[in-house]
Amino acid sequence: MDEQQERRGGGRPRRWPRPWADDSADDEPRTAPWPWRSTLLLTVLVLAGSTFAAHAQEGERAALDPFARVLLLVACALLLWRRHPVAVVFGTAITAAVYLGAGYPYGPVFLTVAVACFAAVVAGHRRAAWTALGILCAVHLLVAHWLYRWLPPAGDAPASFAREIVVTGWVVAIVAVAELARARREQWARDRAERAQAARRRADEERLRIARELHDVLAHSLSVINVQAGVGLALLDSDPEQARTALTTIKSASKEALGEVRQVLDNLRAPGAAPRAPAPGLDRLPELVEQAARAGLTVEVRGEPPRLSPGTDLAAFRIVQEALTNVVRHSGSRHARVHLERSGASVRLRMDDDGPATGADAGGSGNGLAGMRERAAALGGTIEAGPRPDGGFRVLAELPAEQREDR
Structure with a gap:
Protein backbone atom coordinates (compact mmCIF):
# COMPACT_ATOMS: atom_id res chain seq x y z
CA MET A 1 0.00 0.00 0.00
CA ASP A 2 1.36 3.41 -0.95
CA GLU A 3 1.49 5.51 2.22
CA GLN A 4 1.72 8.78 0.27
CA GLN A 5 -1.52 7.92 -1.50
CA GLU A 6 -3.06 6.95 1.85
CA ARG A 7 -2.17 10.34 3.32
CA ARG A 8 -3.65 12.19 0.37
CA GLY A 9 -6.81 10.13 0.58
CA GLY A 10 -6.13 8.42 -2.75
CA GLY A 11 -8.43 10.84 -4.62
CA ARG A 12 -11.34 8.41 -4.28
CA PRO A 13 -14.49 8.63 -2.15
CA ARG A 14 -14.44 6.10 0.68
CA ARG A 15 -17.12 3.45 0.59
CA TRP A 16 -16.78 2.28 4.17
CA PRO A 17 -17.19 4.17 7.46
CA ARG A 18 -14.11 5.68 9.07
CA PRO A 19 -14.03 4.81 12.77
CA TRP A 20 -11.45 7.51 13.41
CA ALA A 21 -13.51 10.27 11.77
CA ASP A 22 -14.67 13.23 13.79
CA ASP A 23 -18.41 13.24 13.05
CA SER A 24 -18.84 16.66 14.59
CA ALA A 25 -16.63 18.14 11.89
CA ASP A 26 -19.16 17.07 9.20
CA ASP A 27 -22.17 18.61 10.86
CA GLU A 28 -23.80 21.38 8.85
CA PRO A 29 -24.29 24.68 10.67
CA ARG A 30 -27.91 24.91 11.71
CA THR A 31 -30.06 28.01 12.00
CA ALA A 32 -30.67 28.90 15.64
CA PRO A 33 -34.33 28.47 16.63
CA TRP A 34 -36.44 31.45 17.64
CA PRO A 35 -36.26 31.96 21.43
CA TRP A 36 -40.03 32.00 21.87
CA ARG A 37 -40.23 30.46 25.30
CA SER A 38 -37.62 32.59 27.03
CA THR A 39 -38.96 35.76 25.37
CA LEU A 40 -42.55 34.97 26.39
CA LEU A 41 -41.47 34.28 29.95
CA LEU A 42 -39.50 37.50 30.06
CA THR A 43 -42.46 39.45 28.62
CA VAL A 44 -44.77 38.17 31.36
CA LEU A 45 -42.15 39.04 33.98
CA VAL A 46 -41.59 42.56 32.61
CA LEU A 47 -45.32 43.37 32.30
CA ALA A 48 -46.17 42.01 35.75
CA GLY A 49 -43.13 43.58 37.35
CA SER A 50 -43.80 46.96 35.75
CA THR A 51 -47.38 46.89 37.01
CA PHE A 52 -46.15 46.19 40.52
CA ALA A 53 -43.50 48.94 40.19
CA ALA A 54 -46.18 51.40 39.03
CA HIS A 55 -48.20 50.76 42.17
CA ALA A 56 -45.08 51.08 44.35
CA GLN A 57 -44.04 54.37 42.68
CA GLU A 58 -47.53 55.85 42.37
CA GLY A 59 -47.37 59.61 42.74
CA GLU A 60 -43.62 59.66 42.00
CA ARG A 61 -43.64 58.47 38.39
CA ALA A 62 -46.17 58.58 35.59
CA ALA A 63 -48.80 55.84 35.56
CA LEU A 64 -48.60 53.04 33.02
CA ASP A 65 -50.75 53.91 30.01
CA PRO A 66 -51.18 52.07 26.68
CA PHE A 67 -48.09 53.79 25.23
CA ALA A 68 -45.99 52.54 28.14
CA ARG A 69 -47.24 49.00 27.66
CA VAL A 70 -46.47 49.21 23.93
CA LEU A 71 -42.92 50.26 24.78
CA LEU A 72 -42.59 47.32 27.17
CA LEU A 73 -43.91 44.90 24.55
CA VAL A 74 -41.58 46.32 21.89
CA ALA A 75 -38.55 45.97 24.18
CA CYS A 76 -39.46 42.36 24.90
CA ALA A 77 -40.34 41.48 21.31
CA LEU A 78 -36.95 42.72 20.10
CA LEU A 79 -35.34 39.90 22.06
CA LEU A 80 -36.78 37.43 19.57
CA TRP A 81 -34.09 38.64 17.13
CA ARG A 82 -31.16 37.88 19.45
CA ARG A 83 -29.37 36.24 16.54
CA HIS A 84 -28.77 39.88 15.48
CA PRO A 85 -27.34 41.11 18.81
CA VAL A 86 -26.13 44.55 17.69
CA ALA A 87 -29.52 45.68 16.39
CA VAL A 88 -31.29 44.18 19.42
CA VAL A 89 -29.05 45.81 22.03
CA PHE A 90 -29.43 49.26 20.45
CA GLY A 91 -33.18 48.74 19.92
CA THR A 92 -33.81 47.77 23.55
CA ALA A 93 -31.59 50.60 24.84
CA ILE A 94 -33.43 53.22 22.74
CA THR A 95 -36.82 51.79 23.77
CA ALA A 96 -35.82 51.89 27.44
CA ALA A 97 -34.51 55.45 27.00
CA VAL A 98 -37.88 56.56 25.55
CA TYR A 99 -39.69 54.77 28.40
CA LEU A 100 -37.44 56.51 30.92
CA GLY A 101 -37.83 59.92 29.27
CA ALA A 102 -41.61 59.58 29.35
CA GLY A 103 -41.44 59.40 33.14
CA TYR A 104 -42.74 55.87 33.52
CA PRO A 105 -41.82 53.84 36.61
CA TYR A 106 -38.40 52.35 37.06
CA GLY A 107 -38.66 48.58 36.81
CA PRO A 108 -38.03 45.41 34.81
CA VAL A 109 -37.84 47.25 31.49
CA PHE A 110 -34.11 47.48 32.11
CA LEU A 111 -34.01 43.69 32.25
CA THR A 112 -34.57 43.62 28.48
CA VAL A 113 -31.48 45.80 28.02
CA ALA A 114 -29.52 43.51 30.32
CA VAL A 115 -30.48 40.41 28.31
CA ALA A 116 -29.69 42.12 25.00
CA CYS A 117 -26.35 43.37 26.36
CA PHE A 118 -25.50 39.90 27.62
CA ALA A 119 -26.28 38.35 24.21
CA ALA A 120 -24.19 40.98 22.40
CA VAL A 121 -21.13 40.57 24.63
CA VAL A 122 -21.27 36.77 24.49
CA ALA A 123 -21.53 36.96 20.68
CA GLY A 124 -18.38 39.09 20.60
CA HIS A 125 -19.99 42.51 19.99
CA ARG A 126 -18.58 44.09 23.14
CA ARG A 127 -18.21 47.60 21.71
CA ALA A 128 -21.84 47.68 20.58
CA ALA A 129 -23.05 46.49 23.99
CA TRP A 130 -20.98 49.05 25.88
CA THR A 131 -22.06 51.83 23.51
CA ALA A 132 -25.74 50.98 23.97
CA LEU A 133 -25.31 50.91 27.75
CA GLY A 134 -23.45 54.21 27.58
CA ILE A 135 -26.30 55.78 25.62
CA LEU A 136 -28.86 54.55 28.13
CA CYS A 137 -26.80 55.79 31.08
CA ALA A 138 -26.33 59.20 29.43
CA VAL A 139 -30.08 59.50 28.82
CA HIS A 140 -30.75 58.53 32.42
CA LEU A 141 -28.35 61.19 33.74
CA LEU A 142 -29.84 63.86 31.48
CA VAL A 143 -33.40 62.98 32.47
CA ALA A 144 -32.70 62.50 36.16
CA HIS A 145 -30.64 65.69 36.66
CA TRP A 146 -31.61 68.15 33.96
CA LEU A 147 -34.51 67.32 31.62
CA TYR A 148 -36.81 66.26 34.49
CA ARG A 149 -38.03 69.90 34.67
CA TRP A 150 -39.72 69.62 31.26
CA LEU A 151 -40.58 65.94 31.14
CA PRO A 152 -43.38 64.09 32.92
CA PRO A 153 -44.35 63.57 35.63
CA ALA A 154 -45.04 67.14 36.71
CA GLY A 155 -43.21 68.26 39.85
CA ASP A 156 -40.53 65.62 39.53
CA ALA A 157 -37.33 66.12 41.54
CA PRO A 158 -33.75 65.26 40.60
CA ALA A 159 -32.68 61.69 41.33
CA SER A 160 -30.76 61.04 44.51
CA PHE A 161 -27.16 59.86 44.51
CA ALA A 162 -28.25 56.64 46.20
CA ARG A 163 -30.36 55.84 43.15
CA GLU A 164 -27.40 56.62 40.88
CA ILE A 165 -25.21 54.22 42.86
CA VAL A 166 -27.84 51.50 42.46
CA VAL A 167 -28.06 52.13 38.70
CA THR A 168 -24.28 52.13 38.36
CA GLY A 169 -24.08 48.89 40.33
CA TRP A 170 -26.58 47.24 38.03
CA VAL A 171 -24.64 48.35 34.94
CA VAL A 172 -21.37 47.04 36.36
CA ALA A 173 -23.02 43.74 37.31
CA ILE A 174 -24.47 43.33 33.82
CA VAL A 175 -21.13 43.99 32.17
CA ALA A 176 -19.25 41.71 34.58
CA VAL A 177 -21.63 38.77 34.11
CA ALA A 178 -21.64 39.21 30.34
CA GLU A 179 -17.84 39.36 30.18
CA LEU A 180 -17.56 36.28 32.37
CA ALA A 181 -19.97 34.39 30.13
CA ARG A 182 -18.03 35.52 27.05
CA ALA A 183 -14.74 34.35 28.56
CA ARG A 184 -16.25 30.98 29.47
CA ARG A 185 -17.73 30.59 26.00
CA GLU A 186 -14.39 31.37 24.36
CA GLN A 187 -12.70 28.86 26.65
CA TRP A 188 -15.26 26.21 25.68
CA ALA A 189 -14.67 27.03 22.02
CA ARG A 190 -10.91 26.63 22.49
CA ASP A 191 -11.45 23.35 24.30
CA ARG A 192 -13.67 22.08 21.49
CA ALA A 193 -11.08 23.13 18.89
CA GLU A 194 -8.32 21.38 20.83
CA ARG A 195 -10.39 18.23 21.15
CA ALA A 196 -11.16 18.31 17.43
Whole structure:
Protein backbone atom coordinates (compact mmCIF):
# COMPACT_ATOMS: atom_id res chain seq x y z
CA MET A 1 0.00 0.00 0.00
CA ASP A 2 1.36 3.41 -0.95
CA GLU A 3 1.49 5.51 2.22
CA GLN A 4 1.72 8.78 0.27
CA GLN A 5 -1.52 7.92 -1.50
CA GLU A 6 -3.06 6.95 1.85
CA ARG A 7 -2.17 10.34 3.32
CA ARG A 8 -3.65 12.19 0.37
CA GLY A 9 -6.81 10.13 0.58
CA GLY A 10 -6.13 8.42 -2.75
CA GLY A 11 -8.43 10.84 -4.62
CA ARG A 12 -11.34 8.41 -4.28
CA PRO A 13 -14.49 8.63 -2.15
CA ARG A 14 -14.44 6.10 0.68
CA ARG A 15 -17.12 3.45 0.59
CA TRP A 16 -16.78 2.28 4.17
CA PRO A 17 -17.19 4.17 7.46
CA ARG A 18 -14.11 5.68 9.07
CA PRO A 19 -14.03 4.81 12.77
CA TRP A 20 -11.45 7.51 13.41
CA ALA A 21 -13.51 10.27 11.77
CA ASP A 22 -14.67 13.23 13.79
CA ASP A 23 -18.41 13.24 13.05
CA SER A 24 -18.84 16.66 14.59
CA ALA A 25 -16.63 18.14 11.89
CA ASP A 26 -19.16 17.07 9.20
CA ASP A 27 -22.17 18.61 10.86
CA GLU A 28 -23.80 21.38 8.85
CA PRO A 29 -24.29 24.68 10.67
CA ARG A 30 -27.91 24.91 11.71
CA THR A 31 -30.06 28.01 12.00
CA ALA A 32 -30.67 28.90 15.64
CA PRO A 33 -34.33 28.47 16.63
CA TRP A 34 -36.44 31.45 17.64
CA PRO A 35 -36.26 31.96 21.43
CA TRP A 36 -40.03 32.00 21.87
CA ARG A 37 -40.23 30.46 25.30
CA SER A 38 -37.62 32.59 27.03
CA THR A 39 -38.96 35.76 25.37
CA LEU A 40 -42.55 34.97 26.39
CA LEU A 41 -41.47 34.28 29.95
CA LEU A 42 -39.50 37.50 30.06
CA THR A 43 -42.46 39.45 28.62
CA VAL A 44 -44.77 38.17 31.36
CA LEU A 45 -42.15 39.04 33.98
CA VAL A 46 -41.59 42.56 32.61
CA LEU A 47 -45.32 43.37 32.30
CA ALA A 48 -46.17 42.01 35.75
CA GLY A 49 -43.13 43.58 37.35
CA SER A 50 -43.80 46.96 35.75
CA THR A 51 -47.38 46.89 37.01
CA PHE A 52 -46.15 46.19 40.52
CA ALA A 53 -43.50 48.94 40.19
CA ALA A 54 -46.18 51.40 39.03
CA HIS A 55 -48.20 50.76 42.17
CA ALA A 56 -45.08 51.08 44.35
CA GLN A 57 -44.04 54.37 42.68
CA GLU A 58 -47.53 55.85 42.37
CA GLY A 59 -47.37 59.61 42.74
CA GLU A 60 -43.62 59.66 42.00
CA ARG A 61 -43.64 58.47 38.39
CA ALA A 62 -46.17 58.58 35.59
CA ALA A 63 -48.80 55.84 35.56
CA LEU A 64 -48.60 53.04 33.02
CA ASP A 65 -50.75 53.91 30.01
CA PRO A 66 -51.18 52.07 26.68
CA PHE A 67 -48.09 53.79 25.23
CA ALA A 68 -45.99 52.54 28.14
CA ARG A 69 -47.24 49.00 27.66
CA VAL A 70 -46.47 49.21 23.93
CA LEU A 71 -42.92 50.26 24.78
CA LEU A 72 -42.59 47.32 27.17
CA LEU A 73 -43.91 44.90 24.55
CA VAL A 74 -41.58 46.32 21.89
CA ALA A 75 -38.55 45.97 24.18
CA CYS A 76 -39.46 42.36 24.90
CA ALA A 77 -40.34 41.48 21.31
CA LEU A 78 -36.95 42.72 20.10
CA LEU A 79 -35.34 39.90 22.06
CA LEU A 80 -36.78 37.43 19.57
CA TRP A 81 -34.09 38.64 17.13
CA ARG A 82 -31.16 37.88 19.45
CA ARG A 83 -29.37 36.24 16.54
CA HIS A 84 -28.77 39.88 15.48
CA PRO A 85 -27.34 41.11 18.81
CA VAL A 86 -26.13 44.55 17.69
CA ALA A 87 -29.52 45.68 16.39
CA VAL A 88 -31.29 44.18 19.42
CA VAL A 89 -29.05 45.81 22.03
CA PHE A 90 -29.43 49.26 20.45
CA GLY A 91 -33.18 48.74 19.92
CA THR A 92 -33.81 47.77 23.55
CA ALA A 93 -31.59 50.60 24.84
CA ILE A 94 -33.43 53.22 22.74
CA THR A 95 -36.82 51.79 23.77
CA ALA A 96 -35.82 51.89 27.44
CA ALA A 97 -34.51 55.45 27.00
CA VAL A 98 -37.88 56.56 25.55
CA TYR A 99 -39.69 54.77 28.40
CA LEU A 100 -37.44 56.51 30.92
CA GLY A 101 -37.83 59.92 29.27
CA ALA A 102 -41.61 59.58 29.35
CA GLY A 103 -41.44 59.40 33.14
CA TYR A 104 -42.74 55.87 33.52
CA PRO A 105 -41.82 53.84 36.61
CA TYR A 106 -38.40 52.35 37.06
CA GLY A 107 -38.66 48.58 36.81
CA PRO A 108 -38.03 45.41 34.81
CA VAL A 109 -37.84 47.25 31.49
CA PHE A 110 -34.11 47.48 32.11
CA LEU A 111 -34.01 43.69 32.25
CA THR A 112 -34.57 43.62 28.48
CA VAL A 113 -31.48 45.80 28.02
CA ALA A 114 -29.52 43.51 30.32
CA VAL A 115 -30.48 40.41 28.31
CA ALA A 116 -29.69 42.12 25.00
CA CYS A 117 -26.35 43.37 26.36
CA PHE A 118 -25.50 39.90 27.62
CA ALA A 119 -26.28 38.35 24.21
CA ALA A 120 -24.19 40.98 22.40
CA VAL A 121 -21.13 40.57 24.63
CA VAL A 122 -21.27 36.77 24.49
CA ALA A 123 -21.53 36.96 20.68
CA GLY A 124 -18.38 39.09 20.60
CA HIS A 125 -19.99 42.51 19.99
CA ARG A 126 -18.58 44.09 23.14
CA ARG A 127 -18.21 47.60 21.71
CA ALA A 128 -21.84 47.68 20.58
CA ALA A 129 -23.05 46.49 23.99
CA TRP A 130 -20.98 49.05 25.88
CA THR A 131 -22.06 51.83 23.51
CA ALA A 132 -25.74 50.98 23.97
CA LEU A 133 -25.31 50.91 27.75
CA GLY A 134 -23.45 54.21 27.58
CA ILE A 135 -26.30 55.78 25.62
CA LEU A 136 -28.86 54.55 28.13
CA CYS A 137 -26.80 55.79 31.08
CA ALA A 138 -26.33 59.20 29.43
CA VAL A 139 -30.08 59.50 28.82
CA HIS A 140 -30.75 58.53 32.42
CA LEU A 141 -28.35 61.19 33.74
CA LEU A 142 -29.84 63.86 31.48
CA VAL A 143 -33.40 62.98 32.47
CA ALA A 144 -32.70 62.50 36.16
CA HIS A 145 -30.64 65.69 36.66
CA TRP A 146 -31.61 68.15 33.96
CA LEU A 147 -34.51 67.32 31.62
CA TYR A 148 -36.81 66.26 34.49
CA ARG A 149 -38.03 69.90 34.67
CA TRP A 150 -39.72 69.62 31.26
CA LEU A 151 -40.58 65.94 31.14
CA PRO A 152 -43.38 64.09 32.92
CA PRO A 153 -44.35 63.57 35.63
CA ALA A 154 -45.04 67.14 36.71
CA GLY A 155 -43.21 68.26 39.85
CA ASP A 156 -40.53 65.62 39.53
CA ALA A 157 -37.33 66.12 41.54
CA PRO A 158 -33.75 65.26 40.60
CA ALA A 159 -32.68 61.69 41.33
CA SER A 160 -30.76 61.04 44.51
CA PHE A 161 -27.16 59.86 44.51
CA ALA A 162 -28.25 56.64 46.20
CA ARG A 163 -30.36 55.84 43.15
CA GLU A 164 -27.40 56.62 40.88
CA ILE A 165 -25.21 54.22 42.86
CA VAL A 166 -27.84 51.50 42.46
CA VAL A 167 -28.06 52.13 38.70
CA THR A 168 -24.28 52.13 38.36
CA GLY A 169 -24.08 48.89 40.33
CA TRP A 170 -26.58 47.24 38.03
CA VAL A 171 -24.64 48.35 34.94
CA VAL A 172 -21.37 47.04 36.36
CA ALA A 173 -23.02 43.74 37.31
CA ILE A 174 -24.47 43.33 33.82
CA VAL A 175 -21.13 43.99 32.17
CA ALA A 176 -19.25 41.71 34.58
CA VAL A 177 -21.63 38.77 34.11
CA ALA A 178 -21.64 39.21 30.34
CA GLU A 179 -17.84 39.36 30.18
CA LEU A 180 -17.56 36.28 32.37
CA ALA A 181 -19.97 34.39 30.13
CA ARG A 182 -18.03 35.52 27.05
CA ALA A 183 -14.74 34.35 28.56
CA ARG A 184 -16.25 30.98 29.47
CA ARG A 185 -17.73 30.59 26.00
CA GLU A 186 -14.39 31.37 24.36
CA GLN A 187 -12.70 28.86 26.65
CA TRP A 188 -15.26 26.21 25.68
CA ALA A 189 -14.67 27.03 22.02
CA ARG A 190 -10.91 26.63 22.49
CA ASP A 191 -11.45 23.35 24.30
CA ARG A 192 -13.67 22.08 21.49
CA ALA A 193 -11.08 23.13 18.89
CA GLU A 194 -8.32 21.38 20.83
CA ARG A 195 -10.39 18.23 21.15
CA ALA A 196 -11.16 18.31 17.43
CA GLN A 197 -7.48 18.83 16.64
CA ALA A 198 -6.51 15.97 18.93
CA ALA A 199 -9.13 13.76 17.25
CA ARG A 200 -7.74 14.65 13.82
CA ARG A 201 -4.22 13.96 15.04
CA ARG A 202 -5.27 10.57 16.40
CA ALA A 203 -7.02 9.84 13.09
CA ASP A 204 -3.86 10.70 11.15
CA GLU A 205 -1.76 8.52 13.45
CA GLU A 206 -4.24 5.65 13.08
CA ARG A 207 -4.24 5.93 9.29
CA LEU A 208 -0.46 5.98 9.26
CA ARG A 209 -0.29 2.97 11.62
CA ILE A 210 -2.68 0.98 9.42
CA ALA A 211 -0.75 1.96 6.30
CA ARG A 212 2.52 0.83 7.88
CA GLU A 213 1.02 -2.47 9.05
CA LEU A 214 -0.48 -3.27 5.66
CA HIS A 215 2.70 -2.22 3.86
CA ASP A 216 4.91 -4.40 6.06
CA VAL A 217 2.61 -7.42 5.85
CA LEU A 218 1.97 -7.21 2.12
CA ALA A 219 5.47 -6.19 1.06
CA HIS A 220 7.08 -9.11 2.87
CA SER A 221 4.56 -11.74 1.85
CA LEU A 222 4.26 -10.59 -1.75
CA SER A 223 8.04 -10.49 -2.09
CA VAL A 224 8.23 -14.12 -0.97
CA ILE A 225 5.38 -15.00 -3.34
CA ASN A 226 7.07 -13.14 -6.20
CA VAL A 227 10.37 -14.95 -5.72
CA GLN A 228 8.74 -18.36 -5.34
CA ALA A 229 6.49 -17.78 -8.34
CA GLY A 230 9.59 -17.08 -10.42
CA VAL A 231 11.24 -20.24 -9.12
CA GLY A 232 8.11 -22.29 -9.82
CA LEU A 233 7.82 -21.01 -13.38
CA ALA A 234 11.50 -21.64 -14.07
CA LEU A 235 11.42 -25.20 -12.72
CA LEU A 236 7.91 -26.22 -13.76
CA ASP A 237 9.14 -28.43 -16.63
CA SER A 238 12.64 -29.39 -15.51
CA ASP A 239 12.03 -30.03 -11.79
CA PRO A 240 8.31 -30.43 -10.98
CA GLU A 241 9.02 -31.43 -7.38
CA GLN A 242 10.91 -28.19 -6.70
CA ALA A 243 8.14 -26.26 -8.43
CA ARG A 244 5.65 -27.99 -6.13
CA THR A 245 7.70 -26.83 -3.13
CA ALA A 246 7.62 -23.26 -4.45
CA LEU A 247 3.85 -23.41 -4.85
CA THR A 248 3.53 -24.76 -1.30
CA THR A 249 5.57 -21.80 -0.07
CA ILE A 250 3.32 -19.42 -2.01
CA LYS A 251 0.24 -20.97 -0.44
CA SER A 252 1.69 -20.73 3.06
CA ALA A 253 2.86 -17.12 2.62
CA SER A 254 -0.44 -15.99 1.14
CA LYS A 255 -2.41 -17.68 3.92
CA GLU A 256 -0.33 -15.96 6.59
CA ALA A 257 -0.62 -12.61 4.81
CA LEU A 258 -4.39 -12.98 4.56
CA GLY A 259 -4.58 -13.73 8.28
CA GLU A 260 -2.56 -10.65 9.24
CA VAL A 261 -4.48 -8.40 6.84
CA ARG A 262 -7.75 -9.73 8.25
CA GLN A 263 -6.56 -8.91 11.76
CA VAL A 264 -5.70 -5.33 10.74
CA LEU A 265 -9.06 -4.90 9.01
CA ASP A 266 -10.95 -6.37 11.98
CA ASN A 267 -9.34 -3.75 14.23
CA LEU A 268 -10.28 -1.13 11.66
CA ARG A 269 -13.94 -2.15 11.61
CA ALA A 270 -14.16 -2.44 15.40
CA PRO A 271 -11.73 0.11 16.89
CA GLY A 272 -10.82 -0.58 20.49
CA ALA A 273 -11.82 -4.25 20.31
CA ALA A 274 -9.32 -6.83 21.50
CA PRO A 275 -7.40 -8.40 18.60
CA ARG A 276 -8.15 -12.04 17.84
CA ALA A 277 -4.44 -12.87 17.77
CA PRO A 278 -1.52 -11.32 19.62
CA ALA A 279 0.56 -8.79 17.74
CA PRO A 280 3.75 -10.30 16.32
CA GLY A 281 7.04 -9.75 18.13
CA LEU A 282 10.64 -10.89 18.09
CA ASP A 283 9.52 -14.24 19.51
CA ARG A 284 8.31 -14.98 15.97
CA LEU A 285 11.75 -14.37 14.52
CA PRO A 286 12.25 -18.10 13.77
CA GLU A 287 9.11 -18.03 11.60
CA LEU A 288 10.51 -15.00 9.77
CA VAL A 289 13.80 -16.82 9.22
CA GLU A 290 11.92 -19.83 7.87
CA GLN A 291 9.92 -17.66 5.47
CA ALA A 292 13.11 -16.03 4.24
CA ALA A 293 14.65 -19.46 3.74
CA ARG A 294 11.70 -20.48 1.56
CA ALA A 295 12.40 -17.37 -0.51
CA GLY A 296 16.02 -18.51 -0.93
CA LEU A 297 17.58 -16.27 1.72
CA THR A 298 19.67 -17.74 4.53
CA VAL A 299 19.38 -15.66 7.70
CA GLU A 300 21.82 -15.96 10.59
CA VAL A 301 20.48 -14.64 13.90
CA ARG A 302 22.92 -13.58 16.60
CA GLY A 303 21.72 -12.80 20.09
CA GLU A 304 18.56 -13.77 21.95
CA PRO A 305 15.31 -11.79 21.45
CA PRO A 306 15.11 -9.44 24.47
CA ARG A 307 12.00 -8.86 26.55
CA LEU A 308 10.37 -5.67 25.27
CA SER A 309 7.14 -3.76 25.74
CA PRO A 310 4.41 -4.80 23.24
CA GLY A 311 4.74 -1.66 21.12
CA THR A 312 8.51 -1.87 20.87
CA ASP A 313 8.36 -5.63 20.26
CA LEU A 314 5.98 -5.13 17.31
CA ALA A 315 8.09 -2.31 15.87
CA ALA A 316 11.29 -4.37 16.19
CA PHE A 317 9.67 -7.35 14.44
CA ARG A 318 8.37 -5.18 11.60
CA ILE A 319 11.76 -3.49 11.16
CA VAL A 320 13.55 -6.84 10.91
CA GLN A 321 10.82 -8.10 8.57
CA GLU A 322 11.13 -5.09 6.28
CA ALA A 323 14.94 -5.26 6.29
CA LEU A 324 14.87 -8.93 5.24
CA THR A 325 12.20 -8.16 2.64
CA ASN A 326 14.48 -5.51 1.15
CA VAL A 327 17.33 -8.04 0.97
CA VAL A 328 15.08 -10.45 -0.93
CA ARG A 329 13.87 -7.73 -3.30
CA HIS A 330 16.91 -5.52 -3.80
CA SER A 331 20.05 -7.53 -3.02
CA GLY A 332 21.91 -10.15 -4.98
CA SER A 333 23.12 -11.71 -1.74
CA ARG A 334 21.41 -14.87 -0.52
CA HIS A 335 22.78 -14.50 2.98
CA ALA A 336 21.81 -12.01 5.69
CA ARG A 337 22.71 -11.50 9.33
CA VAL A 338 20.47 -10.22 12.13
CA HIS A 339 22.16 -9.10 15.34
CA LEU A 340 20.07 -8.44 18.47
CA GLU A 341 21.52 -6.65 21.48
CA ARG A 342 19.89 -5.28 24.63
CA SER A 343 21.89 -2.44 26.19
CA GLY A 344 20.40 -0.84 29.28
CA ALA A 345 17.13 0.86 28.41
CA SER A 346 17.50 0.38 24.65
CA VAL A 347 17.70 -2.44 22.14
CA ARG A 348 19.88 -2.44 19.01
CA LEU A 349 18.94 -4.30 15.83
CA ARG A 350 21.50 -4.69 13.04
CA MET A 351 20.64 -6.30 9.71
CA ASP A 352 23.44 -6.84 7.17
CA ASP A 353 23.72 -8.37 3.73
CA ASP A 354 26.73 -8.67 1.44
CA GLY A 355 25.09 -7.24 -1.70
CA PRO A 356 25.39 -6.29 -4.44
CA ALA A 357 22.17 -4.39 -5.14
CA THR A 358 20.13 -5.79 -8.04
CA GLY A 359 17.85 -2.79 -8.63
CA ALA A 360 14.81 -5.07 -8.67
CA ASP A 361 11.79 -3.66 -6.90
CA ALA A 362 9.38 -6.57 -7.22
CA GLY A 363 6.53 -4.14 -7.60
CA GLY A 364 7.22 -2.45 -4.28
CA SER A 365 6.05 1.04 -3.28
CA GLY A 366 9.44 2.31 -2.10
CA ASN A 367 8.17 3.23 1.33
CA GLY A 368 9.92 0.51 3.34
CA LEU A 369 12.74 2.62 4.78
CA ALA A 370 10.38 5.52 5.40
CA GLY A 371 8.02 3.21 7.28
CA MET A 372 10.88 1.85 9.41
CA ARG A 373 12.00 5.38 10.30
CA GLU A 374 8.44 6.37 11.20
CA ARG A 375 8.06 3.33 13.45
CA ALA A 376 11.31 4.09 15.22
CA ALA A 377 10.58 7.81 15.56
CA ALA A 378 7.12 7.09 17.01
CA LEU A 379 8.84 5.24 19.87
CA GLY A 380 11.66 7.74 20.29
CA GLY A 381 14.21 5.58 18.47
CA THR A 382 16.41 5.99 15.41
CA ILE A 383 17.10 4.17 12.14
CA GLU A 384 20.30 4.31 10.10
CA ALA A 385 20.33 2.64 6.71
CA GLY A 386 22.89 2.70 3.93
CA PRO A 387 25.67 0.89 2.05
CA ARG A 388 28.51 -0.62 4.09
CA PRO A 389 32.13 0.38 3.38
CA ASP A 390 33.00 -3.23 2.47
CA GLY A 391 29.93 -3.68 0.27
CA GLY A 392 26.40 -4.78 0.95
CA PHE A 393 23.82 -2.89 2.93
CA ARG A 394 23.18 -2.31 6.63
CA VAL A 395 20.10 -1.30 8.61
CA LEU A 396 20.81 -0.25 12.20
CA ALA A 397 17.91 0.44 14.53
CA GLU A 398 18.01 1.60 18.13
CA LEU A 399 14.73 1.51 20.05
CA PRO A 400 13.77 2.11 23.68
CA ALA A 401 13.08 -1.17 25.43
CA GLU A 402 9.98 0.28 27.09
CA GLN A 403 7.28 2.02 25.05
CA ARG A 404 6.64 5.66 25.88
CA GLU A 405 3.28 6.37 27.53
CA ASP A 406 3.13 10.16 27.01
CA ARG A 407 1.36 10.03 23.70
